[in-house]
Amino acid sequence: MNIGTASIESDLPAKTIRYYEEIGLVSPDRAMNGYRDYGDADIHKLRFIQRSRSLGFSIDECRQLMALYNDRTRASRDVKAIAKSKLADIDRKLNELISMKRTLSDLVEKCHGTDRPDCPILDDIAGKNIPN
Amino acid sequence: MNIGTASIESDLPAKTIRYYEEIGLVSPDRAMNGYRDYGDADIHKLRFIQRSRSLGFSIDECRQLMALYNDRTRASRDVKAIAKSKLADIDRKLNELISMKRTLSDLVEKCHGTDRPDCPILDDIAGKNIPN
DNA sequence: CCTTGACCTTACCTTCACTGGAAGGTCTAT
DNA sequence: ATAGACCTTCCAGTGAAGGTAAGGTCAAGG
Numbered sequence: 525m526n527i528g529t530a531s532i533e534s535d536l537p538a539k540t541i542r543y544y545e546e547i548g549l550v551s552p553d554r555a556m557n558g559y560r561d562y563g564d565a566d567i568h569k570l571r572f573i574q575r576s577r578s579l580g581f582s583i584d585e586c587r588q589l590m591a592l593y594n595d596r597t598r599a600s601r602d603v604k605a606i607a608k609s610k611l612a613d614i615d616r617k618l619n620e621l622i623s624m625k626r627t628l629s630d631l632v633e634k635c636h637g638t639d640r641p642d643c644p645i646l647d648d649i650a651g652k653n654i655p656n
Numbered sequence: 657m658n659i660g661t662a663s664i665e666s667d668l669p670a671k672t673i674r675y676y677e678e679i680g681l682v683s684p685d686r687a688m689n690g691y692r693d694y695g696d697a698d699i700h701k702l703r704f705i706q707r708s709r710s711l712g713f714s715i716d717e718c719r720q721l722m723a724l725y726n727d728r729t730r731a732s733r734d735v736k737a738i739a740k741s742k743l744a745d746i747d748r749k750l751n752e753l754i755s756m757k758r759t760l761s762d763l764v765e766k767c768h769g770t771d772r773p774d775c776p777i778l779d780d781i782a783g784k785n786i787p788n
Numbered sequence: 789c790c791t792t793g794a795c796c797t798t799a800c801c802t803t804c805a806c807t808g809g810a811a812g813g814t815c816t817a818t
Numbered sequence: 819a820t821a822g823a824c825c826t827t828c829c830a831g832t833g834a835a836g837g838t839a840a841g842g843t844c845a846a847g848g
């Protein structure tokens with residue numbers, strides 16, 4: 525499968541996929557013409573990375589997970605530990621996002637959204653009683 | 657007020673404050689000795705930016721928000737639109753995060769966590785079918 | 789007056805994770 | 819045979835800072 529198809533399958537820009545190869549995350553075969561040739565396992569990896577990245581995990585964290593994929597002799601205990609620590613990260617991110625959402629949607633709700641300059645969102649961001 | 661104090665007042669690293677000056681966000685006076693001299697209005701702006709950034713707005717969005725804030729004739733509708741689009745972003749991230757959490761905690765639960773290399777988490781990453 | 793140490797300055801380099809563009813090779817359909 | 823959609827590599831730039839170096843300034847203590 526060429527990079528264009530891999531891009532669609534993994535929901536990642538071709539540019540990004542090449543970058544991931546450059547930094548050693550996913551190394552596809554090459555066809556006779558020099559084109560990258562992605563197999564199902566590559567697509568699966570790319571999808572996993574895409575999902576992890578979109579959740580705010582760093583490339584380095586993705587690399588840890590990829591390393592687990594490449595080392596089939598690792599004790600499943602270690603894998604479980606890493607997965608659990610990622611779960612804790614996810615929970616932390618969830619809480620941050622929820623708090624951000626609460627604040628923002630409070631503000632959006634209070635904002636009348638008209639032509640008038642009066643705006644609770646800006647008032648909040650600016651802090652209540654600071655002079656212009 | 658020197659940059660160190662401004663840093664404390666605005667809850668932003670001095671380095672970041674200088675960067676904000678470089679990109680034209682906040683331009684303090686200079687004292688005779690060349691030190692930056694921040695007034696209340698500058699601190700106010702810095703706090704505004706700090707708060708916007710912590711709510712997930714990009715620098716460019718902060719710039720828009722500040723322009724709206726400084727524009728006495730602004731429409732609160734415009735501010736609301738920006739905030740709502742940010743909220744949509746947050747919701748999308750939340751959903752992805754929740755789905756990732758479900759996947760990972762499913763896997764952690766299924767993982768026996770012993771010395772054996774056999775590991776359901778890796779099997780999932782590899783795209784194997786895991787019998788329930 | 790001198791030194792120490794905290795604070796400030798600019799200038800430049802590095803980071804992370806891409807993203808864009810140029811210049812050119814390949815494939816497929818008409 | 820040619821168009822245009824794909825692919826290749828290489829080089830540069832982005833946002834939003836963080837790090838480090840080399841040096842200027844200031845207040846306090848000896």
